Amino acid sequence: MSHYEERLEHDISLIRNKTADLALKAETAIRDAIRALLTADHSLSYETIIKDNVINRDNEEITKLCYAFIARHLPSAGHLRRVSSILHLCIFLERIGDQAVGISKVAVNLTKPLDEKMTRHVMRLEEESRHMLHQAIASFNHENVELARSTKLLDSQADHTFQNAFADLSDEKNKATWPLRDLLGLLSVFYSLERVSDLSKNICETTLFAVSGETKKRKPVRILFLAESDNYLCRMAEAIGLKSFSRCGIFDRAGRVPAREEDADLSQFMQEYGIDFKSSNFSTIEMLPRLDGFNVIISLQGPVSGYISALPFNVVALEWQGPPVVLTASGEEKHRAFKEMFVYLSEKIHDLMEIMRGKEAVCGPN
Numbered sequence: 609m610s611h612y613e614e615r616l617e618h619d620i621s622l623i624r625n626k627t628a629d630l631a632l633k634a635e636t637a638i639r640d641a642i643r644a645l646l647t648a649d650h651s652l653s654y655e656t657i658i659k660d661n662v663i664n665r666d667n668e669e670i671t672k673l674c675y676a677f678i679a680r681h682l683p684s685a686g687h688l689r690r691v692s693s694i695l696h697l698c699i700f701l702e703r704i705g706d707q708a709v710g711i712s713k714v715a716v717n718l719t720k721p722l723d724e725k726m727t728r729h730v731m732r733l734e735e736e737s738r739h740m741l742h743q744a745i746a747s748f749n750h751e752n753v754e755l756a757r758s759t760k761l762l763d764s765q766a767d768h769t770f771q772n773a774f775a776d777l778s779d780e781k782n783k784a785t786w787p788l789r790d791l792l793g794l795l796s797v798f799y800s801l802e803r804v805s806d807l808s809k810n811i812c813e814t815t816l817f818a819v820s821g822e823t824k825k826r827k828p829v830r831i832l833f834l835a836e837s838d839n840y841l842c843r844m845a846e847a848i849g850l851k852s853f854s855r856c857g858i859f860d861r862a863g864r865v866p867a868r869e870e871d872a873d874l875s876q877f878m879q880e881y882g883i884d885f886k887s888s889n890f891s892t893i894e895m896l897p898r899l900d901g902f903n904v905i906i907s908l909q910g911p912v913s914g915y916i917s918a919l920p921f922n923v924v925a926l927e928w929q930g931p932p933v934v935l936t937a938s939g940e941e942k943h944r945a946f947k948e949m950f951v952y953l954s955e956k957i958h959d960l961m962e963i964m965r966g967k968e969a970v971c972g973p974n
Contacts, residue, residue: 616681620690623673624749627694630666631745634701637663637708638741638804642734645715645797646727653712663705667698693818697748700807700814704741707800707807714793726780726794729773730801736766737804744811751819756812766805767922771900773798774921829964830858830902834893834915837863840874840946841908841930842891845953847883852957856965860902862891864915873938877946899923904960928956 637656644652674691677683683691722730740762747756777795780786786794816822831849835841842861849859878884893915899905900920905912912925919925930952931945 616683616687619673619677619681620687623670623677623691623694626666626670626673627697628745628749630663630670630698630701631749633659633663633666634704634708635738635741635745637705638711638734638738641708641711641715642730642738642801645711645718646722646730648715648718648721650716653715656712657709660705660709663702667702670698671695689821690818693748693814696814697811700810704804704807707803710800711797714797718790718793719787720790722794725776729769729776730797733766733769733773733798733801736762736769737801737808740766740805740808741811744808744815748811748815748818751815753816753819753822756815756819760809760812763805763809766802767900770798770802771921826856826965828856828858829904829961831860831960832896832899832902832905833859833861833908834905834912835861835863835908836910837865839863840871841949843874844878844946844950845906845908845957847878848950848954848957851881851883852954853961857961860891860896862893862896864893866892873942874946877943877950881950903964926960928953930956 637659640652640656643649644656674695677691678688681687740759743755743759743762746752747759774795777791777798781788781791813824817824833842833845842863846859846861849857853859875884899916900923902920902923904924904926905916905919906926906928907915908928908930911927912919931948
C-alpha cells in the first residue's frame with residue numbers, strides 16, 4: 609500500500625470511528641430519555657438535554673473532517689459515496705438527539721406519572737424504534753446490506769404501533785382523565801419515537817447507497833376517490849389516474865352505495881380516451897382496506913367527513929367539486945358534461961401528482 613493509500617485509509621477510518629461514537633451517543637440519548645420519562649427521573653432528563661450539546665458538537669466536527677477529506681483526497685466512487693453518506697448519517701443522528709431532548713422536556717413537565725396504558729404504549733414504541741435504530745447503526749458500521757434491507761421493513765410495525773397509541777390518547781382526551789398539557793406532551797413523545805424509526809429507516813437507505821450505490825425508490829402515492837355512489841365521478845377519476853400515472857400512483861375508488869348499473873354513455877365516452885370500463889367492479893366504502901394505507905383521500909361530492917368519521921393521523925383529505933353532470937341528460941349535452949368533468953379531473957390529478965412527485969412523474973413514461 610502506497611503512502612497516499614495509507615493516509616486515505618487512516619483519514620476515512622478516523623471519520624468512521626467518530627461516526628460510530630456519535631451513533632452510540634444518539635442511541636444512548638433515546639434510551640436515557642425514555643428511562644427518565646418512565647421513572648420520573650428529572651435529573652436524568654436534564655442530563656440528557658445537556659448532553660445533546662456533545663452530539664451537536666461531534667456532528668460539526670465530523671462534518672468538517674468529511675469536507676477536509678474531500679478537499680484533500682478528491683475521492684471517487686466508493687470513498688466518495690461513503691463520505692457523502694456519513695454526512696447524511698450525522699444529520700439523522702443529530703435529529704435523533706433532538707428527539708431525545710424533546711422527550712426529556714416532556715418528562716420534566718408532566719403533572720402526574722404515566723398510567724399503565726400510557727406506559728405500555730411508550731415501552732412498546734421505544735422497544736420497536738430503538739431496536740430499529742440499533743440494527744440500522746449496525747448495518748452502517750458493518751456495511752451489511754442485508755441487515756439494512758431487513759431493518760427497513762420494521763418501520764411499518766412502528767407506524768402501526770403509533771396509530772394505536774394515538775387512538776388511545778384520543779380516548780383519554782374524551783374521558784378528561786389527563787390535563788390537555790399532558791396529553792399534548794404524550795403525543796409529542798409518541799411522535800418522537802415514531803420519528804426515530806423513520807430516521808432509522810433513513811440510515812438503512814444511507815447504508816445501501818454507501819455500500820452498493822443503491823438509491824431510495826420512492827413509494828407510489830396511494831389515492832382514494834369518494835363519492836355518493838360508485839358512479840361516473842369515482843370511476844372517471846380512478847381511470848384517469850391509472851392511465852396517466854400508474855408508474856407513480858395507486859388509485860382506488862368507493863361510493864357510499866354501489867352504482868346500480870353500468871352507464872353505457874360513460875363507457876362509450878371513456879373508450880374514446882382508450883379506457884375500457886367493462887371489466888370494472890363496483891366498490892363501497894365498507895369494502896375498503898384499512899384507510900391508513902392511503903396517502904390522500906379525495907371527496908368528489910361533499911366533505912370527506914361525510915364519508916369517514918375518523919380520518920387516520922397520516923392521511924390528507926381533499927375536497928374537489930367539479931362541474932355537475934346531469935345523468936338525465938342525453939346525447940351531445942351529456943357528452944359535453946362528461947368532457948367538462950374529464951378535463952376538470954385530469955387537471956386536478958395532474959396538479960396533485962406534480963406537487964407530490966414532481967415534473968418527472970407527470971412527464972416521464974408510464
